[in-house]
Amino acid sequence: EPEVTQTPSHQVTQMGQEVILRCVPISNHLYFYWYRQILGQKVEFLVSFYNNEISEKSEIFDDQFSVERPDGSNFTLKIRSTKLEDSAMYFCASSEALEAGGETQYFGPGTRLLVL
Amino acid sequence: DAKTTQPNSMESNEEEPVHLPCNHSTISGTDYIHWYRQLPSQGPEYVIHGLTSNVNNRMASLAIAEDRKSSTLILHRATLRDAAVYYCILRDGDSGAGSYQLTFGKGTKLSVIP
Numbered sequence: 173e174p175e176v177t178q179t180p181s182h183q184v185t186q187m188g189q190e191v192i193l194r195c196v197p198i199s200n201h202l203y204f205y206w207y208r209q210i211l212g213q214k215v216e217f218l219v220s221f222y223n224n225e226i227s228e229k230s231e232i233f234d235d236q237f238s239v240e241r242p243d244g245s246n247f248t249l250k251i252r253s254t255k256l257e258d259s260a261m262y263f264c265a266s267s268e269a270l271e272a273g274g275e276t277q278y279f280g281p282g283t284r285l286l287v288l
Numbered sequence: 289d290a291k292t293t294q295p296n297s298m299e300s301n302e303e304e305p306v307h308l309p310c311n312h313s314t315i316s317g318t319d320y321i322h323w324y325r326q327l328p329s330q331g332p333e334y335v336i337h338g339l340t341s342n343v344n345n346r347m348a349s350l351a352i353a354e355d356r357k358s359s360t361l362i363l364h365r366a367t368l369r370d371a372a373v374y375y376c377i378l379r380d381g382d383s384g385a386g387s388y389q390l391t392f393g394k395g396t397k398l399s400v401i402p
Contacts, residue, residue: 176331205389207332215332215375215392228389263331277390279331 174198176280178264184286185254193249193283195264204247205265205277206239208232215263221247254287261285292376297397300366308361308396310376315356318381323350323361324390325372332375332392335361339381371400 177196185191197204206218219229221239238250247266251258261284265277293311300306312321323335336343336350338359343350349362363370375395379388 207390214394215326215390217389217391220389230389265331275388276334276337277332279333282331 176264176266176278178262178280178283180283181281182284182286184288187256187287188253191251191254191285193251193262193264193285195247195249195266195280196245197247197264197266198268198278199245201266201268201278203227203267203269203275204239204241205267206249207263207265207279208260209263209282210257210260218249251285254285256287259285259287292378292393294374294376294393294396296394297399299399299401300363301401302368303365306363306366306370306398308363308374308376308398309358310360311358312376312378313357315378316380319378320381321350321352321356321359322377322379322390323348324375324377324392325370326375326395327369327372332390335374337379366398366400368400368402371398373397 176198179194183191204221207215208218209215217230219233219239220227236252240248261282263282264280267275267277269275320337320339322337324332325335326332336345336348338350338352342352351360373395375392377390
């Protein structure tokens with residue numbers, strides 16, 4: 173069964189450094205998402221992406237964050253200058269199409285980011 | 289998105305049915321009811337969704353109250369692999385937005401006792 177993959181599984185970085193989290197969505201999917209989950213807290217929406225542009229973003233997704241689909245398969249989340257509070261599990265998700273209220277989002281296994 | 293209320297935790301014995309409740313008294317006519325679950329150290333996983341009628345799939349059943357103010361996710365025979373946090377999420381089917389973000393609450397942590 174097709175699945176969303178994410179690399180790396182773990183990333184440790186120093187505060188102020190840039191990180192790029194990578195995702196390979198399911199191949200025929202058109203809609204892509206990033207979520208994050210701080211340890212012990214809820215899963216939070218960051219951004220959605222369709223047709224090479226951001227379609228929605230949350231308040232968390234500030235100027236330090238950016239997303240890109242550099243080729244036909246990868247979907248990346250970049251954090252320009254990491255802060256301690258960026259430490260979290262980051263999940264990528266994709267969906268095939270939009271169905272009124274009904275489409276399924278498929279999640280990857282996540283990248284655990286630790287900012288020191 | 290309309291708010292949902294779920295118990296913080298539930299326990300079930302292995303191989304017994306589990307009924308996970310969700311209250312959504314402010315649901316609108318266009319809101320779909322979705323259930324996702326998150327196994328330990330994994331990403332969320334879709335379970336089932338519905339609008340008005342009860343739904344069945346290979347993972348679970350979804351029973352929706354006639355007034356749609358509550359729903360119940362039914363696992364017919366709990367296994368140890370079903371131990372997870374279960375999220376009840378309302379999705380607006382008429383938002384007109386370009387995509388549909390999922391808004392997760394705290395969910396119900398289901399423990400399965402061998």
